[in-house]
Amino acid sequence: MPGTLKLDSTAGGNANGAPICKVALLGFGTVGSSVAKILVERRNTHLRLTHILNRNVARKKVDWLPADVVWTENIDDILASGADIVVEVMGGLQPTEDWIRRVLTSHKSVVTANKQLIAHCGPELIALAQQMQQQIEFGASVAGGVPVISGLHQGLAGDELFKIYGILNGTCNYILSQIEANGVPFATALREAQKLGFAEADPTDDIDGLDARAKLTILARVALHCDLPATSIVARSIAPIDAVDFENASQLGCTIRQISRAELKSGKLFAAVEPALVELNSPLARVEGSQNLVMATGLYGGETVFGGHGAGGHPTAVAVVSDILAIIRAEHAPNGEAGRPRHQSPTITSDFVTKHYLRFLVKDRPGIIASLASILAKSEINILSVLQKPNSSKSHLPLLITLEECPTSLVEQALKQINILDFMVQPCLHLPIL
Amino acid sequence: MPGTLKLDSTAGGNANGAPICKVALLGFGTVGSSVAKILVERRNTHLRLTHILNRNVARKKVDWLPADVVWTENIDDILASGADIVVEVMGGLQPTEDWIRRVLTSHKSVVTANKQLIAHCGPELIALAQQMQQQIEFGASVAGGVPVISGLHQGLAGDELFKIYGILNGTCNYILSQIEANGVPFATALREAQKLGFAEADPTDDIDGLDARAKLTILARVALHCDLPATSIVARSIAPIDAVDFENASQLGCTIRQISRAELKSGKLFAAVEPALVELNSPLARVEGSQNLVMATGLYGGETVFGGHGAGGHPTAVAVVSDILAIIRAEHAPNGEAGRPRHQSPTITSDFVTKHYLRFLVKDRPGIIASLASILAKSEINILSVLQKPNSSKSHLPLLITLEECPTSLVEQALKQINILDFMVQPCLHLPIL
Secondary structure, X not given: OOOOOOOEEEEEEOOOOOXXXXXXEEOOOHHHHHHHHHHHHOOOOOEEEEEEEOOOHHHHOOOOOOOOOEXXXXXXXXXXXXXXXXXXXXXXXXXXXXXXXXXXXXXXXXXXXXXHHHHHHHHHHHHHHHXXXXXXEOHHHOOOOOOHHHHHHHHOOOOOEEEEEEXXXXXXXHHHHHHHHHOOOHHHHHHHHHHOOOOOOOOHHHHOOHHHHHHHHHHHHHHHOEOOOHHHOEEOOXXXXXXXXXXXXXXXXXXXXXXXXXXXXXXXXXEEEEEEEEXXXXXXXXXXXXXEEXXXXXXXXXXXXXXXXOOOHHXXXXXXXXXXXXXXXXXXXXXXXXXXXXXXXXXXXXXXXXEEEEEEEEOOOOOHHHHHHHHHHHOOOOEEXXXXXXXXXXXXXXXXXXXXXXEHHHHHHHHHHHOOOOOEOOOOEEEEEO | OOOOOOOEOOOOOXXXXXXXXXXXXXXXXXXXXXXXXXXXXXXXXXXXXXXXXXXXXXXXXXOOOXXXXXXXXXXXXXXXXXXXXXXXXXXXXXXXXXXXXXXXXXXXXXXXXXXXXXXXXXXXXXHHHHHOOOOEEOHHHOOOOOOHHHHHHHHOXXXXXXXXXXXXXXXXXXXXXXXXXXXXXXXXXXHHHHXXXXXXXXXXXXXXXXXXXXXXXXXXXXXXXXXXXXXXXXXOOOOOOOHHHHHHHHHOOEEEEEEEEEEEXXXXXXXXXXXXXXXXXXXXXXXXXXXXXXXXXXXXXXEEEEEEEOOOHHHHHHHHHHHHHHHHHHOOOHHHHHHOOOOEOOEEEOOOEEEEEEEEEEOOOOOHHHHHHHHHHHOOOOEEEEEEOOOOOOOOEEEEEEEEEEEHHHHHHHHHHHOOOOOEOOOOEEEEEO
16 A cells, blocks of 8 residues: 555554554754653653754763664665654754655655744645655644644634634744833843743844744645745834833733734735734733744634644644654545645735824924824824823824724835924834734 | 545546545534535535435425435435435434444444534444444534644644643533623523523533533543543532622632533542632633633643634534544544553542632621631631621621632531531532632
8 A cells, every 4th residue: 555654563562552653853952852752751652763863963862762762963874764754853944855855755754843944845845745655744833832733734624714813933922921011121021031041042033023924824824725935924023112012002902912914815815924912802912921822713613722832842842743643643645635625826915904003203393293194194094093192202202193994005105204204203113903 | 445435536526636525414403504504615625415314304405505415314315325424413312323333334434513422432433433444533522613622632642631621611601701791690691691592491411511521521531541431520510600709709810610620640530520710810711702712731732722612503513524524534544543542441530639619608696717617627628718798698698718729528528517507598609719
């Protein structure tokens, strides 16, 4: 039977009499060592860790793994091994992509936690896996231990999903929660997060939304059946957010979160990763610290929420091991892909129609609100509220304007005219209100 | 290849070239008609509804289904049909169980939304399905449209789950939310729920926790691998809860919900369905109206939350159609069950160790707190707080006592002595504080 995982039933088995499935591990960092831990600790397991590949094996070796696990620095050892499934948790685009191609071509299935790789070339790797009658699973690439990929792909397969909203980056959520809780400036919250290990030394990928964007790309494929390059999604940094924005948001019954969202509407895919105001009673507002949350909305089932630990060695390793078990359980599914909705490549836009939050810093003089209002009026944008803080500095006067629902592009065009006005101390901060 | 779903590739196919899977429907009530709706409305579908069984077909027939759908009142027509998968949404234990056995024996797979049936004889039906090399899926039997069964069974398969907490009954949650929001007595909230269709004319199964208990039985099997009869789980009614309990709970930073919980600890399964105090910042406290929520805790991945619409025709139908697609996708999985942890049948107890809430109604006289305190002290139960409402009636004085963490059985034994004291107007209301 071609395409079936050929498990070695001569190599003994576990207490349940199941054949043994041999697993090789590429990468022995935080996630890799957690995967190894679960594999050796699991009771009744029919999974056997046989190979570990890492740079500088001599320094990486640990004493809590069985002595017969083969350590190597050479991918050829993995390709030539009897491993049934190769787990990739080394990260990066190269040589990872080449290696995964070679693994699939050598008739082994793949489990990967690599969001950038799957966002970048997931469809090609899935096609190669199908061609080789192998499988590639990537449940750990989005939201770590939260089983959102399988939930969307299988649990909600009976629905027609059209909307995905998520908090997909724990670093940003931690930083924003800290600004909110302690009223500290962005830079302080970032430094604190770095000190505690919640943010990396170079936090660009997280802060600027590139990490979340890769995850949203994957979710848009799995849930909305839209193939799109990650770079086609607008990503905006959370760096301009400061304590004052949380005060303002709070007056509007909202808080601020980095929101990744994709929505199919009138044949277009609206998509963006950006800081946004969310109502306090939304599940998105209640996501604390480094937690992740995904809200999927379908035509028939309405809103479904998945939440939990989006990162960390152990939760991510749970997703990896669940994927290993899914490959063993499902074998190959020749009917599976054929029956799925055809993937589409719709026009991608970030031009969401929402309410808007505009935070200005101006040099006070008569007529400021009049000039702003007249520019907005010319674009047919309606003002919802204007809030001027009393007792503020005349030379750095904070001014808050919220706008009724209108296309984001309309606001951005008006802001181009506004940002060059002589009373503007800095460009206006513009956030959507969800 | 035995055991593979034999889809009819000669019967044409859909735009994707996938073979057609024929579906028969037992029951055309709210859920059944929603399933039919999704099957006929889905784009690119390779699912074809061929038969519908219901009593009194003449009255049930609708004009929005294709004319070639066969309507029948006779199960033999379904058994003799070419249907690949039979969907059971008629409910009840008999004749449903017999019919499902006959369907499996006639080499058809089954999808059911019937929680009582699966709680009652799920393991036997699964064994029969395996023996016949067919599948039985029951994702819709717990939490309707929330994909919690697949999430626990597959998405979190890599973890060792040991704890399940859930809000599994939308009727109870709706009633409790109404008491909380409007300060109305239980009876009023129930009547209102019945008027709006959120509670049935005979609400016993919901109110007394029997509905939630069946669901918890299924979750304990799927998540904790514990086989147990539903009747072994203690279920307590929400009927004694009144507005005053929400006031009291609020003073303790809590609200009250009907909580279904099962926890593996020291080789025992602690399980119960009962009203309980939950902290306001818990995801359980924030479940509104008829929503459902399940929190699963694992050794490695920590807490994962699944939430959404727990009932209703369309959400439940999404779970049914997702199960149909899962059967088609997965074919048979000979490795699947063998590799799973062995099911266990541990001792079942409801003797949770928690903090406790005791609400008394007493005839006021000196020495009441002293008598209560001395009985509790003799059982080595520590009091956490005592709250006496000022300006209350002397003959019906409300008194609230909270207790430090101790086994529930200890409190129940002390209450046996307390409930017969002469100053007790009614038996003490006793709730756990989670």
